[in-house]
Amino acid sequence: MSDTHEITSTSVDDTLAIGSRLGAAAQPNDVIALTGPLGAGKTHFAKGIAAGLQVDDPRVVNSPTFVLVNEYAGRLHMYHVDAYRLAGPAELAALGFEDMCDAGGLVVVEWADKIQDLLPADSLSIELAVTGENSRQLRLTPGGPHSKQLLTELMRIRNDTT
Numbered sequence: 351m352s353d354t355h356e357i358t359s360t361s362v363d364d365t366l367a368i369g370s371r372l373g374a375a376a377q378p379n380d381v382i383a384l385t386g387p388l389g390a391g392k393t394h395f396a397k398g399i400a401a402g403l404q405v406d407d408p409r410v411v412n413s414p415t416f417v418l419v420n421e422y423a424g425r426l427h428m429y430h431v432d433a434y435r436l437a438g439p440a441e442l443a444a445l446g447f448e449d450m451c452d453a454g455g456l457v458v459v460e461w462a463d464k465i466q467d468l469l470p471a472d473s474l475s476i477e478l479a480v481t482g483e484n485s486r487q488l489r490l491t492p493g494g495p496h497s498k499q500l501l502t503e504l505m506r507i508r509n510d511t512t
């Protein structure tokens with residue numbers, strides 16, 4: 351997969367900053383599919399995205415415990431889905447997941463591998479791997495032209511600012 355990019359995060363702040371740049375680059379109907387084990391940093395990455403979308407208080411972004419989808423108002427409306435506790439994809443489909451992906455906002459899914467069949471093909475997949483106490487390796491793979499453009503924009507911003 352030549353389209354895959356790798357980014358190393360060496361701290362929580364780094365993960366927040368990378369997420370924030372992605373939030374700043376996001377376009378309506380972008381879908382970001384986060385995977386990786388417990389404690390990989392998916393929620394921190396989502397917090398960063400919220401900050402980049404200028405959500406009022408990104409600190410409130412947490413793993414949705416009792417609800418499966420949290421929504422935040424920002425430059426784009428953010429839908430934050432945590433599929434960990436889902437009984438199955440049908441549960442999320444019943445909540446209107448397909449419409450969320452097509453509502454002009456930004457959809458961020460934690461544990462995206464649990465709802466693989468529901469995800470639009472053109473999602474940006476981001477796999478977070480734990481490589482040390484404070485380090486994480488991010489593998490970003492676009493699934494189509496829309497997400498490829500988002501990834502290109504993210505890499506462009508990174509090169510401008512780091």
Ligand SMILES: Nc1ncnc2c1ncn2[C@@H]1O[C@H](COP(=O)(O)OP(=O)(O)OP(=O)(O)O)[C@@H](O)[C@H]1O
Nearest residue numbers: 359360361362365388389390391392393394484486
């Ligand atoms: N570089 C890093 N990036 C992100 N988190 C890090 C990093 N280094 C250490 N951490 C720690 O790893 C944990 C990541 O927690 P977080 O809730 O974001 O993970 P998660 O992938 O959402 O887990 P879960 O699957 O349980 O929801 C936090 O305790 C954080 O402090």
Ligand SMILES: [Mg+2]
Nearest residue numbers: 392393413460
């Ligand atoms: Mg989480």
